Amino acid sequence: MAISGDLKVFVGTFASHRPPKPPVPVSKIRFGRVLKGASDLRIVQKWLQAESPAGSTVKHSQVCHGMGGNKLSPTVNQDAEGFLLNVVNMNFFDRLSLAWRILFPTAKERNNSNASIAKQRLKMILFSDRCDISDEAKQKIVGNVIEALSEFVEIDSQDKVQLNISTDTDLGTIYSVTVPVRRVRPGYQDSEEDYSGKISNIEYKDTGETSGTVDVTFDFFLPNKK
Amino acid sequence: MSSPFPHLLPSSPLSPSLPLLFLPSKTLSPRHRRRSAVTAALQWNRKPQFAGETPRVVVVTSGKGGVGKTTTTANVGLSLARFGFSVVAIDADAGLRNLDLLLGLENRVNYTAVDVLNGDCRLDQALVRDRRCPSLELLCISKPRSKLPLGFGSKALTWVVDALRSRPAGPPHFVLIDCPAGIDAGFITAIAPANEAVLVTTPDITALRDADRVTGLLECDGIRDIKMIVNRVRTDLIRGEDMMSVLDVQEMLGLALLGVIPEDSEVIKSTNRGYPLVLNKPPTMAGLAFEQAAWRLVEQDTMTAVMVEEEPKKKGFFSFFGG
Numbered sequence: 001m002a003i004s005g006d007l008k009v010f011v012g013t014f015a016s017h018r019p020p021k022p023p024v025p026v027s028k029i030r031f032g033r034v035l036k037g038a039s040d041l042r043i044v045q046k047w048l049q050a051e052s053p054a055g056s057t058v059k060h061s062q063v064c065h066g067m068g069g070n071k072l073s074p075t076v077n078q079d080a081e082g083f084l085l086n087v088v089n090m091n092f093f094d095r096l097s098l099a100w101r102i103l104f105p106t107a108k109e110r111n112n113s114n115a116s117i118a119k120q121r122l123k124m125i126l127f128s129d130r131c132d133i134s135d136e137a138k139q140k141i142v143g144n145v146i147e148a149l150s151e152f153v154e155i156d157s158q159d160k161v162q163l164n165i166s167t168d169t170d171l172g173t174i175y176s177v178t179v180p181v182r183r184v185r186p187g188y189q190d191s192e193e194d195y196s197g198k199i200s201n202i203e204y205k206d207t208g209e210t211s212g213t214v215d216v217t218f219d220f221f222l223p224n225k226k
Numbered sequence: 227m228s229s230p231f232p233h234l235l236p237s238s239p240l241s242p243s244l245p246l247l248f249l250p251s252k253t254l255s256p257r258h259r260r261r262s263a264v265t266a267a268l269q270w271n272r273k274p275q276f277a278g279e280t281p282r283v284v285v286v287t288s289g290k291g292g293v294g295k296t297t298t299t300a301n302v303g304l305s306l307a308r309f310g311f312s313v314v315a316i317d318a319d320a321g322l323r324n325l326d327l328l329l330g331l332e333n334r335v336n337y338t339a340v341d342v343l344n345g346d347c348r349l350d351q352a353l354v355r356d357r358r359c360p361s362l363e364l365l366c367i368s369k370p371r372s373k374l375p376l377g378f379g380s381k382a383l384t385w386v387v388d389a390l391r392s393r394p395a396g397p398p399h400f401v402l403i404d405c406p407a408g409i410d411a412g413f414i415t416a417i418a419p420a421n422e423a424v425l426v427t428t429p430d431i432t433a434l435r436d437a438d439r440v441t442g443l444l445e446c447d448g449i450r451d452i453k454m455i456v457n458r459v460r461t462d463l464i465r466g467e468d469m470m471s472v473l474d475v476q477e478m479l480g481l482a483l484l485g486v487i488p489e490d491s492e493v494i495k496s497t498n499r500g501y502p503l504v505l506n507k508p509p510t511m512a513g514l515a516f517e518q519a520a521w522r523l524v525e526q527d528t529m530t531a532v533m534v535e536e537e538p539k540k541k542g543f544f545s546f547f548g549g
Binding site for chain 1: 435439442467468471
């Protein structure tokens, strides 16, 4: 069972019904991210009223959570009861890990807070608004790119060249031009005959100035015999 | 920089029964105590230093409506007037008039800028002086009872600002132009005479998108000096990670921050009474924030946002339990 929803726990310590005891202030522990759609919680005062002879502290808690992924829980009050029943049935270590995850949420849980969602959306929107380019400029970009590439490759058909504008979380706005290419022009082709007998990747481990010997590694190309 | 606290000033500086704990501790004979009381009062009444050229024409704009432009204009203008600078606030909305309501001067507006342009009255007749704070004057453009289209363009507003600059009483120190919402003709009219802009925004995503658009338009128009005021900030929501923090807003928009105004119900109350927020004694949170923003506006200063959120808990010894 994984708790992957928004969790807000109000832990209130309530004094007993004896007047001389001063009321203990309600402390609120907030953790996890905020549930979409059920974000305001109320302290249910009549929950879990344990009468003890000392009667000093009674824990009132109300928890709302979403189980498993992004599924939203139906109502707050129903889930409080269901959750606590489930918790009671868990063994000790499960409860301990649940408590740990509640008290110390992971980075992933923190990133799904409303504020960070809003920030992500705003980033996307700002990037796409700021880079609002006119159609005329798009045509010119496509034309220039075709002209620049035509020197090196043969383009399949000029109508199929497309300019796409997209946004990326890390880089921002991405302009991509897709160009279908038929073949490379003869002057720029990478042919095997050029490579035979060619020495490349020369590395000098010892140039021989001090020791008198030269230590060299290099690559020598031999074409496959077909 | 601390803003002045006028309510700490003794009511009559020359009375001998002054509360001595407000004075700096100096051992003086009783004869000199009166004179030092006056100088001490002047020390407490610090004024910000005026930066820039006179007059400073500032347009208060936002793009999205309802974020607090008119409230900001009224309160910042009144704070500036209380510091001692002469301020003219212009309500550049040619159709709907609001700044006079916020300042409580709606009964006293007889002539508007349209009348001045038509030649029906002089400029100083159209300027409404506030009795509570005499250095603030209000100029409205729209005549709500007129059915004809007004046709008040950027040239007209520029003419008005130039007339203010060269009026016989001397140019005002500040001209605050309250811009209408949107980015159409009213906006273009309002930003025409301005040299600087104060962009009012709230930390929600819709206002920020519009603010970004407006920033682009302002820079196109030649206004480079754009500062931001973030209004209606709820620190409880920011701490609960439900609202974007001011740091996030600054990062997204990339503008210098002039002030952060918290959400305050006093704004509504003071609008209803026609008594601007900054005149409240004791000052409210929003009123103090407006005063500090006005101080920074005068000195052409900016502030840096402060992180409200707590640091995320570091993973400790028991991290093998989960998470």
